[in-house]
Amino acid sequence: MSIDSRTGAAPTPTGPLSRVDYSERIPNNVDLAGDRRLQRALEGWQPKFLDWWKQLGPALPTKDVYLRTAIAVGRDGWAHFDHVPMDEYRWGIFLAERDPDRKVNFGKHKGEPAWQEVPGEHRADLMRLIVVQGDTEPASVEQQRILGRTAPSIYDLRNLFQVNVEEGRHLWAMVYLLHAYFGREGREEAEQLLKRNSGDLDAPRILGAFNEETTDWLQFFMFTYFTDRDGKYQLGTLKESAFDPLARTCEFMLKEEAHHMFVGTTGVQRTVERTAELMKMHGTADIFPHGGIPLDVIQKYLNFQFSVSMDLFGSEQSTNAGNYYTSGLKGRWMETRRKDDHVLLDATRDMRYVEDGQIRTKTVPMLSALNLDLRDEYVADCANGVRRWNQALEDAGLDERLYLPHEGFNRKVGGYAGHRVTPQGEVVDEATWQARVGEWLPTPQDRENVAALMVPEYEYGKFAGWIAPPQTGINDQPVEFDYVHLAEEGLV
């Protein structure tokens, strides 16, 4: 494991150093002061954001939290760590440095200069892409609102809050684009981003996985592993966009996102380590009575979060995705590293589908299957964490292993929707599914048993019994550091 993946530091940034102006009410590196109209519009949105944060942000009252704040977008030292009251966090607008020579790298505009303004013909599509991405950011904060009450440690509590404030900043990132480039319609969409709420029956968030409840910390870790990773891949495609401000915004968001996935990878890993320890200690897989989460329940949580995150990629075949690509709005993951023509008019690929109760393969035009292309990259990345978790089981001398379920398992979007596919990839009938689904997805009883273990541990350096401590603290601080000062008297 590299230093970065242990500490949650960002991947090495590129481009020259650009300081963020913190003398402004809205910290930014986009010279907001030079555009008074935009500045006033965003200053009008800011109090609404803060109201939303107070109402639907973290519920646990705190004095201050040891948080990372971006101070520059360039090479080293892009972030500063300090204890800050969370509602005084300096949310702001940070775009990666502009490359004046940047070109469109794919589609029919390939080779033309990147766009600094929104072309009229692509305005509606670009706004939709930004709104959908923007909607996920505050949604996850809402989903994770009550988790602070059951944090397994102060260290974990701090990580939760770090993720939350940065998702809040990602909302700012998208709202900036809406305000700066989409006029009155953009400002209206920015209002709506605060009005839709996760799980709200009348005004839910746009995408399914962002209306699911985050019931407990195991689900939070699975969410940050699988669903934040979906975010990473979506941002990766937008980072290639011909619309340069969108590309630069997403590039910087990706830096922050790395820590979220670190929280997921190590959170599940520490859960698995403790599970292995308890299994060996007590000579049984049924460790709920001994205060741990059984491996088969961890697998069921994994199956659930993986499958709902797979749905976020949309249908395997999508005309929209092909059009977005050809128009230059959305590229592929690592577009510029791909060794092909970046136009794809003649390219094809294989796609699996269900027919007559069998999973079959056919060849389809590549341009029609770009959602699948991205999803395949995502699945390969997901497998890395599973390997790491299995290494922990192997190190503990256990034979059991975790695995990713089949891509068709528990799907509600795309070609597998309407079919019942087991985690092993067998198409089964409805009766078989109903009889066995409790082996594959968490049952209400499983969730209850997990919830019963979620007792808060707020003493510095101590950890709840179901999870192992991390190897190192955050930003070179010790594990027992006072990462969070709670508001309540008597609680540290």
Ligand SMILES: [Fe+2]
């Ligand atoms: Fe985000």
Ligand SMILES: [Fe+2]
């Ligand atoms: Fe995230």
